[in-house]
Amino acid sequence: MDAPRPELALVPRPSRLSTRSGRFRLDAATRLRVTAGAEPAAALLRTLLAPATGLPLEPSPDGTFVLALDAALSGLGDEGYGLTVSPQGVLLRAARPAGLLRGVQTVRQLLPYEALLQRPVRGVAWNLHAVEITDVPRHSWRGSHLDVARHFQPVSYLRRHIDLMALHKLNVFHLHLTDDQGWRMPVAAYPRLTEVGGRRAESMVGPAGGDRFDGVPHGGSYTRQELRGLVAYAAERGVTVMPETGVPGHVRAALAAYPELGTDPSRGLGVWTEWGVCENVLGTGDHVLDFFRTVLDEVMDVFDSPYVHIGGDECPTTEWERSPAARARAAREGLAGPAALHSWFIGRMSEHLLRAGRRPVVWAETGVHLPLQCTVMSWRDPGGARAAARRGHQVVQADHRATYFDYAQRPGPGEPPAQPGVIVDLRAAYGVDLAPPAPEPDVASRLLGAQGQLWTEFVSTPEHIEYLLYPRLCALAERVWDGTAGLPDFTARLAGHRARLDALNVPHDVPPALLPVPR
Numbered sequence: 001m002d003a004p005r006p007e008l009a010l011v012p013r014p015s016r017l018s019t020r021s022g023r024f025r026l027d028a029a030t031r032l033r034v035t036a037g038a039e040p041a042a043a044l045l046r047t048l049l050a051p052a053t054g055l056p057l058e059p060s061p062d063g064t065f066v067l068a069l070d071a072a073l074s075g076l077g078d079e080g081y082g083l084t085v086s087p088q089g090v091l092l093r094a095a096r097p098a099g100l101l102r103g104v105q106t107v108r109q110l111l112p113y114e115a116l117l118q119r120p121v122r123g124v125a126w127n128l129h130a131v132e133i134t135d136v137p138r139h140s141w142r143g144s145h146l147d148v149a150r151h152f153q154p155v156s157y158l159r160r161h162i163d164l165m166a167l168h169k170l171n172v173f174h175l176h177l178t179d180d181q182g183w184r185m186p187v188a189a190y191p192r193l194t195e196v197g198g199r200r201a202e203s204m205v206g207p208a209g210g211d212r213f214d215g216v217p218h219g220g221s222y223t224r225q226e227l228r229g230l231v232a233y234a235a236e237r238g239v240t241v242m243p244e245t246g247v248p249g250h251v252r253a254a255l256a257a258y259p260e261l262g263t264d265p266s267r268g269l270g271v272w273t274e275w276g277v278c279e280n281v282l283g284t285g286d287h288v289l290d291f292f293r294t295v296l297d298e299v300m301d302v303f304d305s306p307y308v309h310i311g312g313d314e315c316p317t318t319e320w321e322r323s324p325a326a327r328a329r330a331a332r333e334g335l336a337g338p339a340a341l342h343s344w345f346i347g348r349m350s351e352h353l354l355r356a357g358r359r360p361v362v363w364a365e366t367g368v369h370l371p372l373q374c375t376v377m378s379w380r381d382p383g384g385a386r387a388a389a390r391r392g393h394q395v396v397q398a399d400h401r402a403t404y405f406d407y408a409q410r411p412g413p414g415e416p417p418a419q420p421g422v423i424v425d426l427r428a429a430y431g432v433d434l435a436p437p438a439p440e441p442d443v444a445s446r447l448l449g450a451q452g453q454l455w456t457e458f459v460s461t462p463e464h465i466e467y468l469l470y471p472r473l474c475a476l477a478e479r480v481w482d483g484t485a486g487l488p489d490f491t492a493r494l495a496g497h498r499a500r501l502d503a504l505n506v507p508h509d510v511p512p513a514l515l516p517v518p519r
């Protein structure tokens, strides 16, 4: 197949696109006609095009580039849009503001790739090929998860991450804020969470179970102001930031800050310096529940996402089995045994979120019963997503064999150190299982979509993050938006799309040997 014209190599592919003859030229004289409610999309268009084009794109009642919000177009849903480009003008229409924001990203991709450069460009005609596009996503959850607990990243990088998500029409930024190795979420009621839990003395070198450490302290945390700013920045791009503060496992950083949260408060535990599954978990006293309700209150105060992730993965139960207080709690609650405290704990946190009008999201674990109001992230096996949807849960597909981009994308010594054991190549990412079981429309409606995961045990720099995400996240974004094109069609478009990634300095193809050496 011939590589398509780069500017028609749209990723993700629109659900319907036909080309027309001619082109529309954006220049200094182009004016925007903006209907009520479409101002944020016009502002985003100006912001995105300004660095390279310098075009003012001023508003005018007789502008030839129209951005229109029209509730009558309800068939386009929350995020669909229609885009008509002719030599005389451009018409971008949607029923809802988010649809216009998606359409703005399509306009950006239709321009010569130089429009994405972050510096003034001269000598390029800003032509848009004439097209007729109607574009509606198949899935409402199109996510990208980033672990900033294992390796902290500044907000400036998170903004860039969101920009790249928005370019690919992804809409949920899952921010993994806490783990055994670091607590990054500011909580005014409990400042030691970040003061103590935000730093570790050093990090394990190599995969879990190793015995070498780098001797290099690592730390960082965000301020409320930074995170609020991030939420607003993301909203301007049609992206929701979903926070994750995980319980009742993966809490060693919190235990280092507040030992009374543990099953044995007399112990002095440091922030974990190892990788793998830590056996220390939360105690089960009322004061622990109250503590994490307060944490969630502050999380909800900063993040307006309707969905709030509370972790729930990889929670060893040996400490509860050894603890008389935990065994007594299990008996008092009428549970079958201490292991059932795992789902009991998640149940209490879920209730708290539901009372506040939010929806709890939890990583699925085999054998852990979750309240049906929990949205499940299915990561262990592809069939888990369907099984959970059949039980009545909303589900996000996060199957590690297709969506864990901390696994290497190809075998071989040329790749930087990665999570061992699995290869997730472009084909695997594109192959993420989203097929709704046809005879079960209810089940299909509960499969919200999918997201890519980037755990960062072995990934400390933005360049390394982006090397791992791109182009695999492009493949996932494509599948979850439309997903009917097939791999050959996608890879042909990706060849053109790479010029955009280059323009944005995304190291999608930098030989790993040139990347900073990760720990």
Ligand code: ACM
Pocket (backbone or CB within 6 Å): 313, 314, 363, 379
């Ligand atoms: C996970 O990978 N522990 C959700």
